[in-house]
Amino acid sequence: MSVSPNRTAIARLGCLLIIPLLAPAIALPAAATPPVIQGVRQAPVVLGVVRSADNAAQWPNIAARLQGSEYRVIEWDQVRSPQDLAAVTVLFLPSVETIDSAQLLALEAWMGQGGRVIVTGAIGTRSSYGVQQALRSILGAYWQQSIEQPTRLTLPRRRTEIWVQQGNTRSAIVGGVLGQSGVASESIATWGSVGGSTDQAAIVVTGRSVFLGWEWGEMASEFDRTWFQAAIGRYGTLRAGRAIEPTPTAATAATGAIAPPVQPTADPAEQVVPAQIQVQPSGQPISAAEAIAMQQELASLIGRFESALLSEASAGSSIDLAALPEDKSPDAEITPIGNSALTQARQILGDFPQLVRDRNYSAARQQWILARRTLWDNFPTDRPIAQPEIRAIWLDRGTIVEAGSPEGLAEVFDRLAAAGINTVSLKRSTPDIRFIPAGLRRSKIPWCAAGTRWRQRIELAHDRDMELHAWVWTFAAGNQLHNRLVNQPASYLGPVLAAHPDWANYDNAGNSIPAGQTKPFLDPANPEVRQYLLSLFDEIVTRYNVDGLQLDYIRYPFQDPSANRTYGYGIAARQQFQQLTGTDPIALTPSSPLWPRWTQFRVEQVNSFVAETAQLLRSRRYRSGSASRSNLLLSTAVFPLATGDRLNRIQQHWELWAQRGDVDLIVPMSYAMDTNGLLRLATPWLTRADVGSALVLPSIRLLNLPDATAIDQIQALRDSSAGGYSLFAAENLSAGLETVFDRTQGQAALIPYRQPFQAAALRYAALTREWSYWLGQNQLASLDQQQVWRSQATALGEALDRLAADPSEANFDLAQSRLRRFQAAFPGWMQTEDEYRVRTWQNRLGAIADLLAFGDRRRPANAPAGVEETQR
Structure with a gap:
């Protein structure tokens, strides 16, 4: 693959100069290489x-x-x-x-x-x-x-x-x-x-x-x-x-005897991907592969840093792409991006290969660490960004308790609004949200008082132009950690299972709480469980003015058949599977011929429940006397594991939910301690075409995450095709991050999933400002291509603006066709541009395409029968 001489310094220094260091760093000693013909x-x-x-x-x-x-x-x-x-x-x-x-x-x-x-x-x-x-x-x-x-x-x-x-x-x-x-x-x-x-x-x-x-x-x-x-x-x-398979099937002896379960060392649901590249001062040799990884990491960070600079610098630009002269650039009107931290980092990236070739490993590491720290410390955070995005946060029970009073909670919402958060997922604790299961007297749980508090919290969000979505635990029925707070023993399974022990789910050892985990689960195959949950959800969305419902724990607990730890043996599930196959699943082992069918049986229990919940919310999206309300959205918090691994371990097939149109927002819990880890988890799902028209909203876990890393991760998502981000959770939102968000985000007036066509037009306008800014420095496509590029770019902007003003089918078809044509030609126009910048622009065009697809599904003409779509 040829490299243009106009490729930027990052590409020249970060990629081409690595060639000389490869062979000596990785070659085996002669004695260690056996004759290849033997x-x-x-x-x-x-x-x-x-x-x-x-x-x-x-x-x-x-x-x-x-x-x-x-x-x-x-x-x-x-x-x-x-x-x-x-x-x-x-x-x-x-x-x-x-x-x-x-x-x-x-x-x-x-x-x-x-x-x-x-x-x-x-x-x-x-x-x-x-x-x-x-x-x-x-x-x-x-x-x-x-x-x-x-x-x-x-x-x-x-x-x-x-x-x-x-x-x-x-x-x-x-x-x-x-x-x-x-x-x-x-x-x-x-x-x-x-x-x-x-x-x-x-x-x-x-x-x-x-x-x-x-x-x-x-x-x-x-x-x-x-x-x-x-x-x-x-x-x-x-x-x-x-x-x-990845969850090995040879977990039992040939006799079929069940071996004792292997005890896990940590709850897999709580694990966070560790930093992918950990560089510490040292004089140890740097291998070729390590050098490549370090260079790529630094080059990517430079790309994100420059991308943030460009967004910030172009945000206030009033230059119109179509108005720029075709024969020259308005250099006098634009100040080129200059930043000492960026210049220093580029120099270090360029010097890095020579330091490795010279075996000056200590200096190579020190310089690399210096460049990363300098970029993190100088990340542009002093001016607003220029694109609408979903900015969500989980509001946890701990933050609510710490607020101490309605006035204290109002201050929490004030801070979130000032930080630009536009979507709040509010958790309802077990005694709060689960109301009264069948058979319990309502007088035993003060749900009326809880309902009043819930309405107050919804009003706090709406008064600040934020949405509030009810965050519910679906099949998880309790929490041993919560038991400590309410003076209950660790064995207490929560009020629902205390009243209905026949609703419990079990592992293959007979435990409702799997070894190494802290939550008992309900049996999704139990018809009474399903009816109870659907009735609960119906009461939430009809009694309270919530904007959506988020399903958490919409899965089985984590399992590991290779260690003889499996789950799903509730009374109803065992009876139903035995009726289907003639075999009690508790008698199966992972090597049994019926094991795949048992896995699929459990997967389908979750799939069908999501479909039933989606149908419930569709029937409640428009209610008499509430036409001014926003439409109810259904979102799911999911694990971004590989599909096969996920189906085997937690029976969660969320791609199917998206394909069927059951869910509006998919929120992968892409928790990682560095940006590489976040992108490794999130990128496959942002680039796949099999998630229907659902919007994918990767999430960032703030616990123990340095502010600089959180800012870098958010920038990485802005450079991807994601429509925004979700933060877990409010209790870990530091004062430093609040200050940065206040300066760079501010209060958002538009939520993309509510006004997707308007958001698409505004995001495209931000892109054209960046192109105009860069074009003003003679940094874009060659002059003989600019006329076609400008013409199509301008036509696309006009089509998106027209769709935002009038979301008719004809305007949608025009905008979509122009966008697809523009996306197809874009790489050819940008052949001489920096690879990271072009990829970022392509990703942002992809995000606009996702917004069009999402908006098309929710247009009145495409809404399910009996449902009238409204916008806030």
Whole structure:
């Protein structure tokens, strides 16, 4: 991939200069590299097969070719450290094109500990430039170019290794030419004839890797199998068996006896992703992969810093994109962005590779830490930003109690409003919100007084132009931590289960509260539980003037079948499943043939309940005499785990809820101690097309999070396609953050999910101000492209403004078609621009597209029958 000479200093210094440091930092000592033509001793292989978004389409073919073999499925997006690969000895990566720096570090460290790999296809080609260069050193080869015509493989003469001879050389296939990298790599098969040449590498090996030069899973199955078996034979023997999913299914003995559960060490629901890159002053060597990760982290931080500067500088610009002269820039009207912290950080980024090459590791780390701290300390926080966004916060019980009085709580809402928060999710504690379950006398719970307080809190929000959504625990029925506050024993399951013990859910050991966790759960399969919750929700949205309902704990508790910890054995669930299958699920083990069906049964209990809740809220969105109210929104707080892992562990299939249109807002709990971790959790769900028209609102956990990191994480979300952010929780909102928010956000007059078309127009206007500002410094597309770009940009702005003023079907179709055309052409116009800035602008265009889709679903013409949509 060529790099334009006009690429910015970040790209030139942060990517290109890393090449010289790769080989010496990662090369193995000569004695440690076995002869590549030798086979490894025949020992049992523990195989891991990587499943990723890149090979999802081929996965059925991959699984079919591996049928009869025992292997562990490795969810690639869950790999962050070598420990994540510790259970396998050989890793198979079929067509894994996307690898980030953390995965690269994990792979390198695992291979350094003795791990071996088999790779196929265009591995790493969709990764960053630095990662691609490091992979060349680690694997000894890279995907150089595709071959258009089917071609046979040719083995060199005199090659006698048995494992090589087992491969198929009879079939002609479409593959790719492999380039070799490093003296330790060797081509052991070539393509018969490519472009007149007969020495183009098809298979390259090193002492630690086998690289097959074709897309495994797309060729004839017999061809794929023979070469895979040959490659495995190089390392050892593969056991017969079956696939073991990420939650392994071999948790029990062959006799079916249930082993004692393994006790967890921490509640997985409370875990936060640790910092992905932890740099401390040290003189220890910096490996090639570590250098890449550090450079990418600093370059990304520089990109976010500059993005914030640009938004701030252009916010007050009155320059019109269409009005700028085509033959020159109004340099006199615009002051170029200049910032000493930014300049210093760029210089350090540029110097970093040389410090590593010189083995001056101590200085490299010190300078890197200095650059990061300088940027954090000087993040632009003195002027308002210029785009509407959702700014939500969870208002916890602790903050309410600490307020002490209605006047004290009014001060809390005053501070939130001044900070620009526009959506408050207010928690109702168990004695407050769960009203009276069937069979309990209403006189036993002072719900009337609680209802008065609830109405007061709703008014506090509405008086400040904020929305208030009822935050409810769905299937979690109590909390051992809360028991301490009300002088109840740890065994107390809460008022609901105390009155209805037959509603309880249980783990496979008979506990309602799973080991290592603190909350008992209701049985979602119990019809009385479902009716109780739906009646409760109905009372909330009809009796109180709330703007929405947020479902939390809309799942089963965390489980780990590999440790014999499973859950869901409520009385109703066991009876229903036995009626369906003839088997009591408590008798099943994860290796049982019926286990997938038992998992799907539990998943469907949650799915169907979300659908019923959505139908309830749709029927209540318009009520006689309340046409001025906002429409009721349904949101869900969810875990951003990989789909397969999530279905196995907590039975939460929230993508399906979004696809079906059951939910309006998805709030992934993307809690991380640094920005890399946040983006790793949130980005996959912001870029996927299978979440329907729901808006995805990543969340940030403020507990123990430094203010500088919180600000950086918010900026990262603003540079993504997210429509805003959610903060957990109010009790952890520091005075420092409140001050920053007061200056940069202020009170927002528009909430995007209420006025999506107006928000889209305003966000686009902010984009055009940035383009105008940058164009004024001759920093955008070449002059011969500007006329087309300006024309389409102006036309798009006009269409969005027209839609905001009149949300008719014709105006929507016009705005959507112009936006799609503009998005398709945008990368071509911006070829010479900085990669981070262009990606940020593309993300923001994506956010505008999401707002249009969301607004279209909620337009009156598209509302469900009997529902009239209104806007605040």
